[in-house]
Amino acid sequence: MSTFKAPKGTYDLLPPDSATYLAVRDAIAAPLRNSGYGYVETPGFENVELFARGVGESTDIVTKEMYAFETKGGDRLALRPEGTASVLRAALEGSLHKAGNLPVKLWYSGSYYRYERPQKGRYRHFSQVGAEAIGAEDPALDAELIILADQAYRSLGLKEFRILLNSLGDKECRPVYRAALQDFLRGLDLDEDTRRRIDINPLRVLDDKRAEVQKQLVGAPMLRDYLCDACKEYHEQVRAILTAAGVAYEDDPKLVRGLDYYTRTTFEFVHDGLGSQSAVGGGGRYDGLSEMIGGPALPSVGWALGVDRTVLALEAEGITLDLPAATSVFAVPLGEEARRVLFAKVTELRRAGIAADFSYGGKGLKGAMKNANRSGARYTVVAGERDLAEGVVQLKDMESGEQEALAVDEVVTVLKGRLAE
Numbered sequence: 001m002s003t004f005k006a007p008k009g010t011y012d013l014l015p016p017d018s019a020t021y022l023a024v025r026d027a028i029a030a031p032l033r034n035s036g037y038g039y040v041e042t043p044g045f046e047n048v049e050l051f052a053r054g055v056g057e058s059t060d061i062v063t064k065e066m067y068a069f070e071t072k073g074g075d076r077l078a079l080r081p082e083g084t085a086s087v088l089r090a091a092l093e094g095s096l097h098k099a100g101n102l103p104v105k106l107w108y109s110g111s112y113y114r115y116e117r118p119q120k121g122r123y124r125h126f127s128q129v130g131a132e133a134i135g136a137e138d139p140a141l142d143a144e145l146i147i148l149a150d151q152a153y154r155s156l157g158l159k160e161f162r163i164l165l166n167s168l169g170d171k172e173c174r175p176v177y178r179a180a181l182q183d184f185l186r187g188l189d190l191d192e193d194t195r196r197r198i199d200i201n202p203l204r205v206l207d208d209k210r211a212e213v214q215k216q217l218v219g220a221p222m223l224r225d226y227l228c229d230a231c232k233e234y235h236e237q238v239r240a241i242l243t244a245a246g247v248a249y250e251d252d253p254k255l256v257r258g259l260d261y262y263t264r265t266t267f268e269f270v271h272d273g274l275g276s277q278s279a280v281g282g283g284g285r286y287d288g289l290s291e292m293i294g295g296p297a298l299p300s301v302g303w304a305l306g307v308d309r310t311v312l313a314l315e316a317e318g319i320t321l322d323l324p325a326a327t328s329v330f331a332v333p334l335g336e337e338a339r340r341v342l343f344a345k346v347t348e349l350r351r352a353g354i355a356a357d358f359s360y361g362g363k364g365l366k367g368a369m370k371n372a373n374r375s376g377a378r379y380t381v382v383a384g385e386r387d388l389a390e391g392v393v394q395l396k397d398m399e400s401g402e403q404e405a406l407a408v409d410e411v412v413t414v415l416k417g418r419l420a421e
């Protein structure tokens with residue numbers, strides 16, 4: 001071990017486990033790529049104001065968890081704590097919304113940073129795959145995103161997740177509800193911190209996990225009862241489309257998200273095997289965000305799924321993904337001449353698209369075969385001086401253990417055929 005360790009709240013992805021992370025990212029992205037979402041990549045840091053305005057000055061993410069810093073040039077930047085504000089910023093900056101075909105549908109995959117108290121499932125550096133559909137108000141679009149996330153989780157074999165669904169209303173009905181909730185909360189016996197929250201973000205108080213708070217919240221006004229007709233109708237349509245698609249969800253009138261930009265549809269994917277950090281993904285509609293960051297009115301909806309927690313969910317359900325071995329053919333040369341011949345064969349195999357690896361470091365047969373085994377290769381090609389003198393190599397099928405001599409010239413053709421079977 002070196003003197004250094006990964007910073008607190010972070011961890012490294014190393015083989016062989018890292019292969020699962022890649023596969024999870026692919027599995028989440030696949031339904032998106034298949035549904036008209038184009039790939040977007042934005043910088044790992046942004047102007048800090050983007051998140052302050054977008055995610056919200058009253059959120060924990062902005063007030064407590066942001067890695068904000070000033071550069072030597074005097075710019076105020078922050079490592080991105082989430083993807084939505086950045087992706088919308090990029091879409092506006094690139095004028096994607098002006099190309100005339102709304103919604104602009106984008107997907108992304110990357111690292112995010114939040115200075116949180118680390119625990120299992122909660123890290124300071126984590127990974128999300130996300131999707132944003134920008135510039136359309138259509139309940140079918142909200143439903144599409146939920147259906148695609150459901151499809152992604154199911155394609156990984158996950159079963160023990162639930163979809164929680166709520167509507168947070170819009171700029172017409174939410175302020176009325178907010179005032180009613182504030183009135184109610186002010187009558188309760190709450191600590192000073194929570195009282196302050198009543199002023200800045202009263203909906204978050206509903207999310208308080210403490211029993212003594214939850215007890216007092218019985219009888220609190222519910223947003224559901226304050227939704228305006230347009231929001232109610234919109235929400236009913238989202239629900240109906242999900243039901244028609246056979247996607248089961250639970251209405252959760254108390255679902256509040258940790259970011260301020262949401263309007264109307266909000267949802268969370270929770271996994272029952274994960275303990276306190278049970279949200280594997282979340283999202284919703286954010287019709288006002290574009291204007292909040294200086295853009296035109298662009299009603300939008302999206303989600304982000306946590307890759308780290310999705311991997312934990314797989315573990316919790318005892319699922320091991322059926323990943324193809326990274327290497328199909330492993331070459332074991334015995335002697336200098338064999339090194340030259342087999343290295344050329346490996347290069348040729350790779351150029352033919354076959355995953356091949358080579359025993360480096362001049363190992364003896366025993367050590368090299370150990371490497372071959374560990375590589376997961378289906379075939380090993382062994383050659384020594386005597387083989388080469390006869391113009392052959394020994395081809396070993398690592399599954400059956402059978403071995404046969406093969407003409408050097410035929411190695412690539414034969415392996416191509418066998419591996420295609």
Ligand code: HAM
Nearest residue numbers: 082084122123126279280281282283284302303304306
């Ligand atoms: P979020 O709910 O803050 O939403 O994060 C989405 C997911 O990222 C969470 O459900 C969780 O799986 C994962 N996640 C968040 N924080 C951590 C952490 N500290 N450690 C490990 N995993 C974490 C958003 O970020 C929104 N941008 C989603 C969205 C997109 N809404 C609309 N469009």
